Each structure stands twice: as structure tokens, then as C-alpha cells.
């Protein structure tokens with residue numbers, strides 16, 4: 461698709477537009493009002509992320525996986541999807557869920573521990589968070605093969621991190637998807653760290669080379685450039701729908717927060733590194749672009765900020781309104797049919813709960 465080592469960029473960190481010979485045409489229809497909408501999306505999801513992090517710090521969530529810094533990678537790719545495409549995320553794609561229309565309160569139960577999932581995947585064409593690293597890529601490959609068997613023309617996207625590319629599941633998923641020309645976009649957010657393990661230790665080759673090794677087109681994109689991500693994802697989805705099979709996208713970005721709220725990144729990375737990536741902030745460059753085009757007034761900034769605050773308040777309300785499920789319901793959906801092991805565990809747990817009442 462593009463030179464293996466090139467990083468596709470359409471907007472510089474100073475907010476200037478670049479023309480790319482292969483990819484600019486994919487965003488020819490995107491006008492300043494659309495770019496302002498992408499900007500708004502990023503501002504809102506950053507605000508939601510901050511609110512969820514605060515909820516965890518206040519003891520209202522068991523855990524949260526912040527997306528701070530990865531807004532452009534997620535919004536750009538998710539806004540490239542059609543309604544009948546299907547997304548298979550990891551656990552950090554809250555912005556993708558937002559774009560798919562998942563209700564804000566449905567983002568919370570998984571992290572508050574009141575449900576094993578959160579939303580109905582078929583309602584939004586998006587699976588719920590996958591904690592097992594890389595498992596979702598297999599689901600995507602299988603779903604994509606199913607799309608081909610059905611003769612449908614929808615596409616599939618799956619999200620995973622740089623660390624996940626070392627996982628066997630991802631290797632199997634890419635192998636099957638390539639062999640069967642499954643319409644899957646493998647969207648890797650290279651956020652530089654797999655918890656405390658840097659990408660330089662993860663792989664001696666560039667991440668994007670991994671897709672190339674399976675014989676699929678690969679593209680490396682500036683993951684902090686929402687327009688470039690939108691363009692390359694649209695190109696990959698189009699190829700998938702036309703029967704061209706899978707594409708591997710490496711979105712080069714940076715996780716600015718901790719891996720999860722249980723992590724302390726100051727133990728393994730430097731302040732200089734963090735400062736460098738703040739300079740490449742995905743929201744700031746679009747703000748500069750809009751302002752220089754006279755497409756973002758003070759009133760717009762205020763309205764977008766108000767919208768973000770209202771969304772954060774809705775997220776908080778949804779979280780605090782969640783009810784604890786009955787303890788015994790944990791066993792209800794483990795198997796579709798009765799299962800003797802689950803029955804034994806159910807009896808054991810009921811006996812344990814009785815000891816608490818006594």
C-alpha cells in the first residue's frame with residue numbers, strides 16, 4: 461500500500477495540511493465542518509477518559525484503562541466505519557465505543573464490576589472489551605471469514621496494541637485472514653509500551669513489517685493525526701469490501717497515561733519522552749488547523765467544552781446509578797447449557813455466602 465517505513469501524515473504538529481499522493485483523496489470530501497466534528501469527538505472522549513479515571517480514583521470503578529494520547533487513532537479509525545461494519549476492540553477503545561453509539565452508561569459496568577461485559581454487541585456492531593491480549597483478533601478473522609461465506613460486503617476492524625503483536629493469537633488471526641482474504645483491518649495502536657515493556661524490546665523489526673510478513677498490505681500512519689488515520693482506515697476498509705482481503709495498519713502513537721489505573725508509568729519512562737509526545741498532541745494540532753482556517757471561534761470552543769462536560773456528567777451519573785447484581789448471578793451466563801462443574805461451583809459459593817450471613 462505504501463512504503464513500509466514511511467509514516468503517513470496529513471496534518472503536521474503545527475496544524476498545516478500535507479498532501480499525500482495515495483491517501484489525500486480518501487478525505488477529499490472532509491470539509492472544515494467535518495474536521496471540527498472530529499476535533500469535538502476528540503475533546504469529548506478525552507474529557508470522558510478523565511472523568512472515568514477520576515471515578516476510579518474515587519473508588520467508584522475497580523479499574524480503568526486510560527486512552528489519553530490515543531484519541532486521534534481511535535476517532536479517525538472509528539469514524540471511517542460504516543454502520544454494518546463490525547469492530548473487535550481490546551480494553552482501551554472507549555473512543556471507538558463512543559463513535560459506535562454505545563451509551564455512556566454502558567461503558568461503566570465492566571470496569572465497575574457489575575457485569576462481565578457492558579453492552580449488546582449486535583446492537584452496535586462492536587464486541588465488548590477483550591482482556592485476553594489478542595483474542596479479539598481471532599474473533600475478527602473468524603467474523604471476516606463468515607462475511608465472505610455469506611457473500612456480504614461489510615468489513616471488520618480489530619484493535620490491539622504493539623505488545624499484542626507478539627501474541628500467538630494475533631499470528632494465527634493474521635495467517636487465517638490473509639489466506640482466506642477475510643475483510644479485516646488489523647489496527648495496531650503502537651503506543652510504545654506494553655505495560656512497562658518498550659516496543660524496542662518487543663520486536664527487533666518495525667511493527668508494520670509484521671503485517672507484511674503475512675503478505676497483506678501494510679501502512680504506517682501518524683496515529684496522532686486524526687485526518688491521516690481516517691484516510692488510511694477508509695482505504696483499508698474499501699479494499700476489504702472490494703474483496704482485497706486484510707490490511708495491517710500501524711498507528712504510531714503514545715499512551716500518555718498509565719497502562720491502567722493500577723500502573724505507575726513514572727517507574728519506567730522519562731519525563732523527556734512524555735514532553736516530546738505532548739508536543740505531538742492529537743487535539744492541539746487540529747485546533748491550530750481549525751483556528752488558522754477561521755473555523756473555530758471562541759463560541760465553538762465553549763460549546764464543545766460544555767458538550768464534553770455534559771457527557772462526563774452523564775457518564776458519572778450512569779456509573780453511580782449501577783446496581784450491584786445478585787452474587788449468585790455470576791454463574792448464569794458462563795455456559796448456555798447446564799454444566800456439572802458450574803453447578804458444583806454454584807453450590808460451593810452459595811455455601812460460602814451462607815457463612816457470611818451466619
Ligand SMILES: Cc1ncc(C[n+]2csc(CCOP(=O)(O)OP(=O)(O)O)c2C)c(N)n1
Pocket residue numbers: 552591592593620621622623624625651653654655715719
Ligand atoms: C494472554 C494475556 N497475556 C498477558 C496479559 C497481561 N497483560 C495485560 S495488558 C498487557 C500488555 C498489552 O500491551 P499492548 O498489547 O501493547 O496494549 P496496550 O495496553 O499498550 O494498549 C499484558 C501483557 C493478558 N491480559 N492476556
